[in-house]
Amino acid sequence: MKDQEIRGLIADVKEGTLSRRSFIQKMAAVGIAAPIASQILVWNDVAMANATLEYKPTKAGGGGPLKILLWQAPTLLNPHFASGTKDQIASRIFYEPLAGWDKEGNLIPCLAAEVPTKANGGLSADGLSVTWKLKPGVKWHDGKPFTADDVVFTWEYAKEPATAAYTTGSYTNIKVEKVDDLTVKVIFQQPTPFWADPFVGTVGQILPKHRFGDYVGAKSREAPDNLKPIGTGPYKFVDFKPGDVLTGERNPDYHIKNQPAFDTLEVKGGGDAVSAARAVLQTGEYDYAWNLQVEDEVLKRMETGGRGKVSTVPSGDIEFIILNPTDPWTEVDGERSSVKTKHPTLSDPKVREAINLLIDRDSVQKFIYGRGGIATASFVNEPKQFKSTKLKYEFNIDKANKILDEAGWKKGSDGIREKDGKKLKYVFQTSINAPRQKTQAIIKQACQRAGIDLELKSVTASVFFSSDVANPDTYTKLYVDMEMYTTTQPQPDPERFLNQFVSWEIANKENKWLGRNVSRYSDPAADEAYKAAQKELDPAKRAALLIKVNEIFCEANIILPLLSRTRVAAAANNVMHDHSGWDVDTWNIAAWYRS
Known part of the structure; x- marks a missing residue:
């Protein structure tokens, strides 16, 4: 489709002769995914709806209790320390961003009065700034007013290196200015095509200055509100037992009329995905269960119980394996897997190439995940224009053996390959979860046939995804x-x-292992392409640069993508929920209600 045709369709939407849904469908027909089609409308100043869930209650409260299961139990409630999704989900109940993402990839205002556009003066023509108008009358749970000072403070808090925030990458290279009590201006160092990152979605939750002002930097972990939040959200904090249960109560001063519908909230942590699914779909003990990483056939059997339903939404989530290029068994300056070391055998690219060939992705999809994932060789899969067409996967044990033979890795008397006294023996770790243990077993069996020995390690999910620096x-x-x-x-x-x-973004002791680059691998070409993409305003050129970053890591076989994941949840039949694949499950929890 030519640019002129797209502009014509946009004009039709503005004039009301073409519906927004029809526009998205026409874009999908020519390969432009729904989230990007929706963003095209935002970028061209077309007004978006304020919610995706039709909210029917005519008053706040009266809905009784809402009971949620997170089988990976939350351990903290500061969103800027939340490296695990479970902690992000729990934090979002109390803290809110300026805007969030709905299931179609639309930007929906929350603490902002509106989404910035060129038409309303929010977006600068040069891509160097965005101005946010804040919603008036919003109060923190302790009654203090929410103002621009809190937004500016959140930037100062997150960008401070000593704070060691997980979200620091979104705030380091910007400047935030207070225009007035209800207006802030975000200034970028260079033209920024994707401006909706700071203060948006998972990384954008605003902290109250009057509660965290004394805890910026080295004292950040000492803040009492890390475990007892005072936010602006639809529910007020009551109690929290880390790793167990979180409770809240309806916020009577919530800033959206007639919301929330439920009187109390319980988030129960722990257990496993199967028991979580059963508690919603079969027993009806809970109203909602998140992240049902359960064999699809098991979920289908549970659904016959009639108490609940499974819902799936597209997302950009990816199930993948990291092959460690550093030495996890040697400590340097108080940390293992230091970038100052090299892995004794995985530093050999031929070994990594062979392991990638020993992953039967198609079987993992067919026999384990079903609706929950699609086999892939690309780390980025959605939206489609950002997915590499170059990356392909193959399951070929014979080819893996040949590569290792030619690289000089010979099988010993025990059947394990070795060279220069070093054996291809590895500890393969993941969280405790039935699909993951079955995936491990499939990979282990194939590796054995190629002379590679895997010791399988499974860690309780609440520990594996914990933000605890001592663990x-x-x-x-x-x-x-x-x-x-x-x-x-x-x-x-x-x-x-x-x-x-x-x-x-490499995770290390200095940043309390909250750096986003867990693999420790780096490549100057990837750094260069990433930086170029951050300022490239041409959509096609920018997509090509981001695809290059993806391909560098996947072709190095440091990152081994397995499945493009759909987000799978379960809800009671009478619970109307708003499940998004582009934000945390609680992104719009204020609008949930019981029918």
Whole structure:
């Protein structure tokens, strides 16, 4: 479709002769994914709806209790320390961003009065700034007013290196100015095509200055509100037992009329995905269960119970394996897997290439995940214009054996390959979850046929995804040879998602292992392409640069993508929920109600 044709369709939407849904369908027909089609409308100053869930209650409260299961239990409630999705979900109940993402990739205002556009003066023509108008009359849970000072403070808090915020990458290279009490201006160092990152979605939750002002920098972990939040959200904090249960109550001063519908909220953590699914779909003990990483056939059987339903939404999430290029068994300056070391065998690119050939992705999809994932060789899969067409996967044990033979890795008497006294023996780590353990077993069996020995390690999910800097088994520590998990794409644009592949985001002791680059791998070409993409205003050129970053890491076989994940949840039949693949599950929890 030519640019002129697209502009014509946009004009039709503005005039009301073409519906927004019809526009998105026409874009999809020519290969432009729904999230990007929706963003095209935003960029061209077309007004968006304020919600995706039709909210029917005529008053706040009266809905009784809402009970949610997160089988990976939350351990903290500060969103800027939340490296695990479970902690991000829990934090979002109390803290809110200026805007969030709905299931179609639309930007929906929350603490902002409106989404910035060129028409309303929010977006500068040169791409160097965005001005946010804040919603008036919003109060923190302790009654203090929410103002521009809180937004500016959140920037100062997150960008401070000593704070060691997980979100620091979104705030380091910007400047935020207070225009007045209800207006802030975000200034970029260079033209910025994707401006909807700071203060938006998962990374954008605003902290109250009057509560965190004394805890910027080195004292950041000492703030009482890290576990007892005072936010602006629809529910007020009641109690929290980390790793167990979180409770809240309806915020009577919530800034959206007639919301929330439920009187109390309980978020129960722990257990496993199967028991979580059963508690919603079969027993009806809970109203909602998140992230049902359960064999699809099991979910289908549970749905016959009639108490609940499974819902799936597209997302940019990816289940993948990291092959550690550093040495996880040697400590340097108080940390293992230091960038100052090299892995004794995985530093050989031929070994990594062989392991990639030993992953039967098609079987993992067919026999384990079903609706939950699609086999892929690309780290980025959605939206489609950001997916590499170059990356392909193959399952070929014979080819893997040949590569290792030619690279000089010979099988010993025990059947394990070795060279120069070093054996291809690895610890392969993931979280405790039935599909992941079955995936591990499939990969282990194939590796054995190629002379590679895998010791399978499974860690309780609440520990594996914990932000606890003292825990050696967190996924960000990478104190093993290889590990597998899902990482979530927090918005329908992969720029921030791909900062997991830049050198300045490497997880280490200095940043309390909250750097986004868990693999420790870096490549100057990837850094260069990423930086260029951050200022490239031409959409096609920018997409090509981001695809290059993706391809560098995948072709190096440091990152081994397995499945493009759909987000799978379960809800009671009478619970109307708003499940987005581009934000956390609680992004619009204020609008949930019981029918």
